[in-house]
Amino acid sequence: MDAGRDTRGDERTYGRRAFLGVTLVGLSSLFWGKSAWNAFSGVASGVSSALPPGLIPSGWRIYTVADTMPTFHPATWRLRIDGLVERPRTLTYEELRSLPRAEQISNFHCVTGWSVDHVHWGGVRFRDLLASAGGAKPNARVLTFVSAEKPYVDSLTLRQAELHDVMLAYEMDGKPLPREHGAPVRVVIPDMYGYKNVKWVERIVVGDTASPGYWEQRGYDVDAWVGRSNGY
Amino acid sequence: MATEYVRRFSRTERTLHWVHASAFFVLLGSGLVLYVPKLSELVGRRPFMKDVHVYTALAWLAAIVLVVAVGDRRGLARTLRELDRFDEDDRVWLRRRWTRPQGRFNAGQKLNAALTAAFAVLFAVSGGLLWLGERDTRFRFASTVLLHDGLMYVSLVLLVGHLYLALIYPATRHALRGMTLGTVRRDWAEEHHAKWQP
Numbered sequence: 001m002d003a004g005r006d007t008r009g010d011e012r013t014y015g016r017r018a019f020l021g022v023t024l025v026g027l028s029s030l031f032w033g034k035s036a037w038n039a040f041s042g043v044a045s046g047v048s049s050a051l052p053p054g055l056i057p058s059g060w061r062i063y064t065v066a067d068t069m070p071t072f073h074p075a076t077w078r079l080r081i082d083g084l085v086e087r088p089r090t091l092t093y094e095e096l097r098s099l100p101r102a103e104q105i106s107n108f109h110c111v112t113g114w115s116v117d118h119v120h121w122g123g124v125r126f127r128d129l130l131a132s133a134g135g136a137k138p139n140a141r142v143l144t145f146v147s148a149e150k151p152y153v154d155s156l157t158l159r160q161a162e163l164h165d166v167m168l169a170y171e172m173d174g175k176p177l178p179r180e181h182g183a184p185v186r187v188v189i190p191d192m193y194g195y196k197n198v199k200w201v202e203r204i205v206v207g208d209t210a211s212p213g214y215w216e217q218r219g220y221d222v223d224a225w226v227g228r229s230n231g232y
Numbered sequence: 233m234a235t236e237y238v239r240r241f242s243r244t245e246r247t248l249h250w251v252h253a254s255a256f257f258v259l260l261g262s263g264l265v266l267y268v269p270k271l272s273e274l275v276g277r278r279p280f281m282k283d284v285h286v287y288t289a290l291a292w293l294a295a296i297v298l299v300v301a302v303g304d305r306r307g308l309a310r311t312l313r314e315l316d317r318f319d320e321d322d323r324v325w326l327r328r329r330w331t332r333p334q335g336r337f338n339a340g341q342k343l344n345a346a347l348t349a350a351f352a353v354l355f356a357v358s359g360g361l362l363w364l365g366e367r368d369t370r371f372r373f374a375s376t377v378l379l380h381d382g383l384m385y386v387s388l389v390l391l392v393g394h395l396y397l398a399l400i401y402p403a404t405r406h407a408l409r410g411m412t413l414g415t416v417r418r419d420w421a422e423e424h425h426a427k428w429q430p
Contacts, residue, residue, distance in 0.1 A: 012323070015316035015346045022350035026379060027357065033375030033382075062272040067280070069273060112362070113374040180273040219367065231369025 034113060059116040062180045063194070065214060070148035070200040072183040079185065083144075083206035086134025093184055097170065099124045099132055104165050106190035108197070109226045111215075121188050122171030126161040129168055130206070142210040145187055146203040154198045154213030155222075156189065158206075165190055168201065193224040236418040238430035240336065240410035244303030245311060249411055251299060252352070255292035256391075259285060259355075263384065289359055315345045321427070333426035347390065355383055 029036075074093045082088035102125050108116045126143065130136050136158060144155040160166065169188045170177055177183045182199025189196055195215040216222050221229040241249070262285040265275045272278065300308065314337055321332040322339035337345070358380040364371035397404045398411075404424070410416040421428060 011317040011319045013316050014318040014322075015342050018343060018346035019350045022347060023353050026350065026354040026383070029379050029382075030358075030361075030373045030375050033378045037375075037378055058269070060269050061267060062269045062278075064272070064276070064278040067278075068276045111372075112365070113377040180269050219369075231372050232374065 059114060060181075061110065061112075061114060063110075064149060065152050066149045069179055070183075070202075072179065074184070077184060077202075079201065080203040081129070081133040081206070082203070084137040084140040084208065085130060085206050086137060089133045091132065095132075096124065096185065100128045102128075102167055104167065104188075106165055106188070108188075108190065109193055111193040111195060111220065111224065111230050120171075120173045121167060121169040122174075123167040123169035123185070123188065125167050129204075136206055139208050140206045141208045142206070144205040144207060144210070145198040145201050146205065147182075147198050148200040148202040152198065152200075152214045154187075154196055154216070155210045156187070156192075156196065157210070160189065160192075163189070163191070191226055193220075193226060193230065195220060196224045237415035238418050238421055239414055240407075240416045240421070240430070241414050242304055242307050243414065244299060244308060246411055246414060247299050247303065248296065248308075251292065251295045252348070255288055255295070256387075258288045259292070260384070260388075262288065267381070267384075286359075286363060289356070293356060315342045318342065334424070334428070336425055336428040336430075338425065344390065344394070351383055351387055354379065355387075358383070 077093050079091045079096055080088075081091070101122060103120070103122045105118050105120050108119050140158055142155050142157055143161050144153060146153050156166070166187075166189045168185050170185050172178065172181055177186060182201070185201050186199040187197045187201060195213070198213075210222065212222060223229060262281050265271045265281045266278065266285060275281065314335060318326075318339060321334065322342065325332040325334060325339040326343075358376050361371050361373065361376045362380060365373070365376060398408045399405055406416060406420050407424075418430075421430060
């Protein structure tokens with residue numbers, strides 16, 4: 001036993017220093033964390049692509065508002081397009097897939113701060129989709145997307161929906177859209193935060209005015225431009 | 233000869249430990265369901281899981297305040313002082329010279345305590361910001377999710393090490409008795425915590 005030796009003279013308060021240091025670094029990371037992570041993941045992407053898939057999380061988080069995710073049955077699934085279109089109609093999954101196909105690779109940004117880069121989407125542009133219903137009437141201004149996940153709903157202006165990289169996607173990274181990403185179809189608008197990218201779309205209502213969507217009723221911006229809305 | 237036991241952790245210390253531990257497991261489980269896509273799909277009920285996560289966090293903080301309020305505060309203050317101070321032996325011990333005599337806490341345990349406390353603060357602050365940010369843009373930072381997740385990853389690593397030393401590693405796992413029943417064998421204490429005078 002060393003009990004007789006008096007070591008109190010050279011005691012150092014490492015405990016509180018470690019506590020305060022880690023706390024301060026952690027708190028300050030609220031201001032530099034994301035840019036540091038972006039720089040790091042640029043370097044690390046070479047490493048992570050060499051690792052077995054699934055080891056590094058894809059970066060996706062699945063946000064839902066209902067108790068269960070909608071289930072997609074290809075035979076019975078329908079997409080309703082109505083409101084201010086010349087010929088309101090109901091499409092089957094096959095009919096939707098037979099419309100002119102578009103592909104794109106774009107980044108996905110969530111308003112809570114995470115992003116997934118280089119997502120490969122396949123789907124149909126809204127101009128082609130609306131054309132299948134005879135086209136929008138002259139007074140049409142807004143598309144409202146009704147999700148099979150009740151009560152989720154959101155909207156885009158017709159002009160926003162017809163931007164070059166906006167689509168109703170039925171494929172993701174070369175495979176049919178997975179259930180947790182909104183099977184069978186979701187909205188993709190890369191320049192707006194994820195909550196405008198409505199999943200499990202089952203009805204598109206063309207109208208002349210927008211009513212606030214699910215998150216917009218809870219204080220989020222209607223025009224959810226990435227980096228220029230919601231306090232960013 | 234009957235085995236002699238000495239008291240290592242007070243009831244207040246043990247209650248704090250188990251409040252923290254049980255809250256951590258519930259928060260980890262519910263957090264992973266919210267965070268891992270396949271688990272989210274499997275379990276569903278996101279609004280409910282969110283409630284479980286948020287209310288467990290509130291209960292965790294309230295329980296810590298309560299234990300400190302009604303527990304042995306003088307003893308806790310003494311423990312805090314022990315955890316704070318690293319003497320020459322502790323500093324050498326940290327450089328992997330694990331033969332240096334240690335007090336009631338070895339230097340690794342002291343560091344673990346400091347990290348755990350810092351992580352508790354950071355988890356609570358970042359979690360609170362996530363909750364507030366969903367309601368008010370002024371509390372929204374692009375890095376909050378990153379901090380909350382990063383803490384989770386590092387905590388998992390620390391937890392695995394902690395569980396290994398407490399449950400599996402033969403030389404140290406007797407310490408678990410101190411955290412459950414409060415006492416440890418005197419001969420074990422003299423070997424592992426030579427400078428501690430119970």
